[in-house]
Amino acid sequence: MFRIVSKDKINPVIHKMVIEAPRIAMKARPGQFVMVMIDDKGERIPLTIYDHDGKKGTITIIFQEAGKTTKTLAKLKESDNIVNIAGPLGRPTSIKRTGKIILIGGGVGIAELVPIARYAKEIGNDLAIIIGARSKDLLILEDELKGLTERLIVTTDDGSCGEKGLVTGPLKRLLEKEKFNLAYCVGPDIMMRAVCRTTKEFDLETIVSLDANMIDATGMCGTCRVMVGSETKFTCVDGPEFDGHKVDFAEFMTRQKRFRKEEQVSLEKGCRCKSKM
Amino acid sequence: MQKQDVKKRVKNFNEVALGLTDQEAQREAKGCLGCKKASCIEGCPVGIDIPAFIKLIKEKKYSEAIEKIKEKNNLPAICGRVCPQEDQCEKMCILFKKGKAIKIGYLERFVSDCQMQNKSKSKQDKAAKKKERVAIVGSGPAGLTCSADLAKMGYDVTLFESLHKPGGVLVYGIPEFRLPKSIVEYEVDYVRSLGVTVEPNVIIGRTAGLDDLRREGFKAFFIGTGAGLPYFLGIDSENLNGVYSANEFLTRTNLMKAYLFPEYDTPITKGKKVGVIGGGNVAMDSARCAKRLGAEEVTIIYRRTEKEMPARIEEIENAKEEGINFKLLTNPVKIFGKDGWVDEVECMENSLGEPDASGRRRPVPIEGSNFKIKLDTLICAIGQGPNPLLLSTIPELKLTKRGNIEADDKGITSMADVFAGGDIVTGAATVISAMGAAKKAAVAINEYLEKK
Numbered sequence: 001m002f003r004i005v006s007k008d009k010i011n012p013v014i015h016k017m018v019i020e021a022p023r024i025a026m027k028a029r030p031g032q033f034v035m036v037m038i039d040d041k042g043e044r045i046p047l048t049i050y051d052h053d054g055k056k057g058t059i060t061i062i063f064q065e066a067g068k069t070t071k072t073l074a075k076l077k078e079s080d081n082i083v084n085i086a087g088p089l090g091r092p093t094s095i096k097r098t099g100k101i102i103l104i105g106g107g108v109g110i111a112e113l114v115p116i117a118r119y120a121k122e123i124g125n126d127l128a129i130i131i132g133a134r135s136k137d138l139l140i141l142e143d144e145l146k147g148l149t150e151r152l153i154v155t156t157d158d159g160s161c162g163e164k165g166l167v168t169g170p171l172k173r174l175l176e177k178e179k180f181n182l183a184y185c186v187g188p189d190i191m192m193r194a195v196c197r198t199t200k201e202f203d204l205e206t207i208v209s210l211d212a213n214m215i216d217a218t219g220m221c222g223t224c225r226v227m228v229g230s231e232t233k234f235t236c237v238d239g240p241e242f243d244g245h246k247v248d249f250a251e252f253m254t255r256q257k258r259f260r261k262e263e264q265v266s267l268e269k270g271c272r273c274k275s276k277m
Numbered sequence: 278m279q280k281q282d283v284k285k286r287v288k289n290f291n292e293v294a295l296g297l298t299d300q301e302a303q304r305e306a307k308g309c310l311g312c313k314k315a316s317c318i319e320g321c322p323v324g325i326d327i328p329a330f331i332k333l334i335k336e337k338k339y340s341e342a343i344e345k346i347k348e349k350n351n352l353p354a355i356c357g358r359v360c361p362q363e364d365q366c367e368k369m370c371i372l373f374k375k376g377k378a379i380k381i382g383y384l385e386r387f388v389s390d391c392q393m394q395n396k397s398k399s400k401q402d403k404a405a406k407k408k409e410r411v412a413i414v415g416s417g418p419a420g421l422t423c424s425a426d427l428a429k430m431g432y433d434v435t436l437f438e439s440l441h442k443p444g445g446v447l448v449y450g451i452p453e454f455r456l457p458k459s460i461v462e463y464e465v466d467y468v469r470s471l472g473v474t475v476e477p478n479v480i481i482g483r484t485a486g487l488d489d490l491r492r493e494g495f496k497a498f499f500i501g502t503g504a505g506l507p508y509f510l511g512i513d514s515e516n517l518n519g520v521y522s523a524n525e526f527l528t529r530t531n532l533m534k535a536y537l538f539p540e541y542d543t544p545i546t547k548g549k550k551v552g553v554i555g556g557g558n559v560a561m562d563s564a565r566c567a568k569r570l571g572a573e574e575v576t577i578i579y580r581r582t583e584k585e586m587p588a589r590i591e592e593i594e595n596a597k598e599e600g601i602n603f604k605l606l607t608n609p610v611k612i613f614g615k616d617g618w619v620d621e622v623e624c625m626e627n628s629l630g631e632p633d634a635s636g637r638r639r640p641v642p643i644e645g646s647n648f649k650i651k652l653d654t655l656i657c658a659i660g661q662g663p664n665p666l667l668l669s670t671i672p673e674l675k676l677t678k679r680g681n682i683e684a685d686d687k688g689i690t691s692m693a694d695v696f697a698g699g700d701i702v703t704g705a706a707t708v709i710s711a712m713g714a715a716k717k718a719a720v721a722i723n724e725y726l727e728k729k
Contacts, residue, residue: 023484037441043533043542044441068542084441086478215533215543216449218439218480218666220505221525225516232509232516237666251516254617258518262544269539 001081005058010140013065014108015074016050022057024049024087030119031093031209031241034059035217037084038072045069046214046236048112049088059087062111062140068266089217090240094207097124099181102174102204104167104195106132106187110141112209113186120184121148128180129153130170132191136161167191168198175202182207185244189256193249200245208244210235213256226252278383283598287568290453290536293595294358297380302387306334309379312371317381320369322713323422325349327366327381334384340397342388350385351425352418352464352712354393355447357386358456360709361589393463398470407431409726412495413473414481414667417445419501419699419711419718421468426719427499428471432726435495436473439480442532445503447708449532450524452562454569455592458531482667487695496729497694497722500682501715504700505664509657510554514612519546519619523559523658530566548654551575552622554609555658556586557705561593563656564601576602576650578609580627580640604650608642612655621649661705671695679704688718696722 005018024034033046045067051060065071076082093116095101101120105113110131121127127148132155133139139161145152153170154162163170167187174180175198183206185195192208199206212224212235224235227248233239279295280286286293297305309331317327325346333342346353362368362382370378411427413420416438424436442448444461469475479485487498507522509515526545529535533543551567553560556579564575577596579586582605586593597603604624611623626646629638663680675683675691681702688696698714700706 023479026489027484041534041541043544084478086439086441086480087484089480089483215525215528216440218505219664220449220507221528222507222509222522223525227516255516255518257617258546259544262538262546266539266542266544 001083002085004076004078004080004082007076007078010062011137013138014062014111014140015065016060016062017073017076018058018060019082019085020057021059021085021087024085025052025057025059026054028052028059028088029092030115032088032090033217033240034061034085034087035089035214036061036069036073036082038069038076039083042072042083043069044084044215044217046089046211046217048115048211050111050115062108064108067263068269071267086217089236091238093119094241095120095123095125095182095184100126100128100179101182101184102171102180103127103129104131104171104183104185104187104191105129106167106191107134107138108140109187109191109209109211110139110145112211113184114141114144116184116186116209117145117148127151128174130155130167130174132156132167132187133161134158166194168194171195171198175199175204180204183244185209189249189253192244192247193253196244196247196249206244207241208247209240210242210247210252211240212236212252213259226255278380280595286454287599290569292457293454296390297383297387302334302384303337305380305384306331308372308377309335310371316369316371317366317379320366321349322365322709323349323716325366325385330388331379331381331384334388339388339391340395343392346385346388349716350712351422351468353385354389354460355418355456355464356709356712357382357384357389358460359451359707360385361707363590365709393460398467406433407726408433409496410435410494411497411499411722411726412437412481412490413499413501415439415445415500415502415699415701416443416465416475416477417447417501417503417699417711418708419503419701419715420445420499421465422712422715423499423501423698423719423722424473425468425471426716427722428468428473430719430723432723434473436468436475437479437481437485438475438477440532441477443475443477445501449528450559450562452527452531452566454565455562480666482670486670491694497726498696499688499715499718499722500667500690500695500697500701501699501711502664502667502701503711504661504705506662507657508660508662510609510659512609512611514614514619515657517612517614517619518617519548519653520612520655521657523553523555523563523656524661526563526656527559527566530570536566536570545570546654547571548652549573550652551654551656552578552650552652553656553658554578555660556581556588557658557660558588558592559661560656560658561588561596561601563658564596565599567654567656568599568601572654574602575600576604576652578604578607578622578624578650580606580608581629581637582606585637606640608640610642610647613649619653619655621651622655623647623649661700663701663704686714686717687721688714689721693725696725 699711
C-alpha cells in the first residue's frame with residue numbers, strides 16, 4: 001500500500017500527488033517513471049516521477065485525467081492508499097553536460113520536462129525552454145521553469161497566453177538565430193513528431209521521451225515496442241528516451257490507438273471507487 | 278479424469294480437468310505395485326517418495342499422504358496440474374511399457390485438493406531460527422520453492438517480486454483453466470505460513486540493487502527471474518496492431534484478467550481469426566485463451582510436425598478437442614497489414630531434413646510453396662529468453678553466450694553469495710525442473726551460510 005501524502009489540483013484536469021514510496025524515492029533519477037495500479041481490478045499505467053525526496057521517502061507525480069485510470073486516480077484523496085506502485089523504471093535521462101540545450105514540452109508533458117530541465121541545468125548546461133498548451137488555463141508549471149532559464153517561451157493554440165500557435169514556430173526562429181548542441185522534447189506524439197521534423201532541418205540531435213502503453217514495464221511483454229532506426233525497441237527498458245530522428249512516429253502513433261475502442265468502453269463504464277467527487 | 282464438457286469449456290475460463298473422485302483415486306492407487314526399487318522416484322526432479330504417498334492414499338490417510346509429498350515438494354497442487362508427468366515419474370513407472378503407468382500426477386493433485394477442501398493446514402516444523410537474511414529474487418516456481426526450503430531450515434527469507442502479485446509464470450503465463458489462480462494463492466499462502474516475507478512491486482536492479490540488500494543485512498541471494506524476454510519472429514511488420522508476443526497476450530488475459538474486461542480495466546483485442554506461431558505449451562495456452570475470448574477460428578502454425586511439438590500431449594489433445602486448427606510444417610515469412618492492423622500472414626511449407634542440435638529433424642522451407650492465411654490477430658509463441666533488466670546491473674556475474682546465468686547443478690554462480698536456478702539458468706523449461714534446481718540451490722545456500 002502506498003499512502004497519498006498530499007494532492008493538489010493544478011488545473012481542472014491536471015493533478016499533483018505526493019505519495020509515500022520510500023524504496024522508489026531512494027532510487028529515482030530524472031527521466032524515470034513508476035507503474036501505478038490503483039486497485040485489484042485496475043490496469044497498470046506508467047507515470048513519470050516529477051520529483052522525489054529520499055529523506056522523506058516520497059515521490060511526486062503529475063498526471064492529466066484522460067482514461068479511466070487517471071480519472072479514478074484523480075478522485076483519490078489525501079491519506080487514501082494506492083494498492084500498487086513499482087519503480088523507478090526506464091533508463092534515467094541520457095543528458096550530459098553538452099553546452100546549450102533547447103527543451104520543448106507540451107501539455108502534461110511539461111511536467112515530465114521539469115525534472116529533466118532541473119537536472120540539465122544542475123550539471124551545467126545553458127537552457128532555452130519552449131512550452132506549449134492549448135490555452136492559458138491548461139498551461140502548467142511555467143513558474144517552475146522560469147527559475148531555470150531567462151529564456152522561456154510560451155505558446156498557446158488560442159493565443160490566450162504567450163505566442164499564438166505551436167511550439168515549432170519559436171523553435172524554428174531560435175534555431176535560425178543560434179546554434180544549440182541538443183534538443184529535448186516531451187509532449188503529445190504529434191508535437192514530438194513536428195519538433196523532430198523541425199530540428200532535422202537544422203541537423204540538431206533531438207531526444208524524445210515516449211509515453212507508451214505498458215503492462216509489466218520490465219521488458220517482459222513487448223507491448224510498448226517502437227521502431228527506432230531499423231531496430232525494434234521496448235520503451236519500458238530501452239527508453240523512454242530515444243533518438244527522435246530515428247523514431248517511426250507513424251507506426252508508434254498507430255500502435256498507441258490499438259485499444260481506443262476498449263478504452264472508450266472502460267470510460268463509459270465509470271469508476272469503481274466509492275467516494276464521490 | 279473427468280474434464281469439463283468441451284462445448285461449455287470453450288466459453289469459460291474455469292478449470293478443464295476436474296480432478297479424481299475418491300473412488301477413482303482409490304482405484305488408481307490400488308494399481309500401484311509399491312516397487313521396492315521405485316524408479317518413479319528417479320523420474321521426479323524433486324524426488325518425492327511416490328510409492329509411500331500412494332500407499333497412504335490406499336489406506337485413505339489423505340492428510341498424511343500430502344505431508345509425505347510436502348517433505349519434498351512445497352507446491353503439490355500446482356505440480357499435480359502442470360508437471361509433464363508423462364515424461365518424468367510416469368514414464369519411469371514399471372507399468373509404463375504396458376501403457377498402464379499409474380497416474381501419479383492425478384493422485385498428487387487429488388490429495389492436494391483434499392487438503393484444500395478440508396481447509397486443513399500443513400504442520401510447520403519450525404526449525405531453530407538461524408538469523409541470516411536471505412533474499413529470493415522472483416516469485417515463480419523456483420523462487421517459491423527456494424524460499425520455502427530455506428524458511429524450513431530456519432532462515433529469515435524475503436521473496437521479492439517485480440509484479441503486483443506473487444507467482445511469476447504461474448500467475449501471468451499459465452491460464453486459469455489449466456491452473457486456477459486460487460490454487461497459486463493457496464500455495465503462496467503456505468509458503469508465507471512458513472515465515473517467508475513476500476514483497477511484491479519490488480524490481481531488484483531498479484527498486485533496490487544487490488548492494489542495497491547487502492546493506493539491509495541480506496547474506497545470500499537466489500535469482501530465479503525466469504525466462505521473461507519475449508522473442509519475436511524478426512520478420513517484416515511485426516509491430517502491426519494485433520500482433521502480440523505470447524507473453525503479452527497471456528499476461529493481459531491471465532494476470533490482468535482481460536477476459537473479464539470491462540469489469541477489470543486491462544483491455545485485449547478479441548480477435549475473430551487468430552494465428553498462433555509455435556508448438557509449445559505457451560502456444561497451446563495462447564490458442565486456447567484466444568478461443569475462450571471468442572475467436573471463431575484459431576490456428577496453430579508450427580514449423581515441424583506434431584511429433585516434434587514440445588507441448589504436453591495432454592495439452593495438444595485438449596487444444597484439438599476445443600477445435601484449434603493445426604497448420605503443421607509451416608513457417609511464417611511475412612506479415613501484411615491493413616490500416617495499421619495485421620491482415621494476413623504469408624507462410625511457406627516445410628519438409629523435414631536432417632536432425633539438428635536438439636535431435637529433432639530440421640524444417641526446410643519448400644521453394645515456391647508460399648501461401649497466405651487471413652487473420653486479425655497473430656501471437657508469437659516461439660520462446661522466451663533471459664530478461665537482462667537485473668543481470669545488467671550485476672556486471673560481475675558470469676553469463677552464458679545466450680545471456681543466462683552460468684551456474685552449476687547446485688546453483689552456485691561466479692559470485693560467492695549469489696545462487697541461481699530455473700529458467701534464468703537453463704532457458705525456458707518446466708515448472709518442476711525449476712523447482713528441482715531451486716531445492717538444490719537452497720541446500721547450497723545453507724552450506725554456504727553455515728561455513729561463513
